[in-house]
Amino acid sequence: MHWKLFDRLASMVIVLGGLSLIILISIMGYQVWGRYVLNDTPTWAESLALLLILLVSLPIAAIGLRENFHLGLDFLTELLPRRIQIALRVINTFVLLTFGLAMTWHSLSLVSGTWNRNIPLIGVPQGFKYLPLVFCGILIVLFMIERLAGMWSHGVLIGEDISDEGN
Numbered sequence: 001m002h003w004k005l006f007d008r009l010a011s012m013v014i015v016l017g018g019l020s021l022i023i024l025i026s027i028m029g030y031q032v033w034g035r036y037v038l039n040d041t042p043t044w045a046e047s048l049a050l051l052l053i054l055l056v057s058l059p060i061a062a063i064g065l066r067e068n069f070h071l072g073l074d075f076l077t078e079l080l081p082r083r084i085q086i087a088l089r090v091i092n093t094f095v096l097l098t099f100g101l102a103m104t105w106h107s108l109s110l111v112s113g114t115w116n117r118n119i120p121l122i123g124v125p126q127g128f129k130y131l132p133l134v135f136c137g138i139l140i141v142l143f144m145i146e147r148l149a150g151m152w153s154h155g156v157l158i159g160e161d162i163s164d165e166g167n
Contacts, residue, residue, distance in 0.1 A: 006146050010066060013059045024052040044121040054132040062139035093147050100140030107133035
């Protein structure tokens with residue numbers, strides 16, 4: 001079960017990641033052009049590229065958890081009885097929810113602790129490096145709440161048997 005609001009949020013994150021990737025590739029191309037053609041390397045390009053890599057990878061990883069295309073080892077779980085598979089799925093969702101909460105909380109302290117220092121060469125607060133971690137943690141929490149709601153609506157959390165659709 002997917003909520004429409006979260007479908008839109010996921011689409012926006014994918015668009016943001018795609019735009020960041022396009023900008024990242026353009027900046028790296030410009031850096032190579034500057035280094036080898038102009039013989040004048042743009043020093044700011046690497047710092048900005050590192051920020052964009054975080055913007056591309058972290059929120060998209062949260063989308064991967066939502067859509068279940070993130071790295072997983074299901075072949076051992078599939079050998080277990082159905083009730084244990086369901087229990088492990090629920091436990092896994094709670095573990096991911098807890099991870100998302102911890103990621104958000106600790107990343108917020110990184111943002112606040114580094115906000116008053118600037119990243120050299122691009123002049124933005126260092127806290128910007130950790131904002132994608134906060135955003136990713138929030139997304140993980142939201143998507144795991146959505147997953148738990150889907151399990152609840154299919155009866156998983158109250159002991160009923162369910163189909164494998166969407167969970």
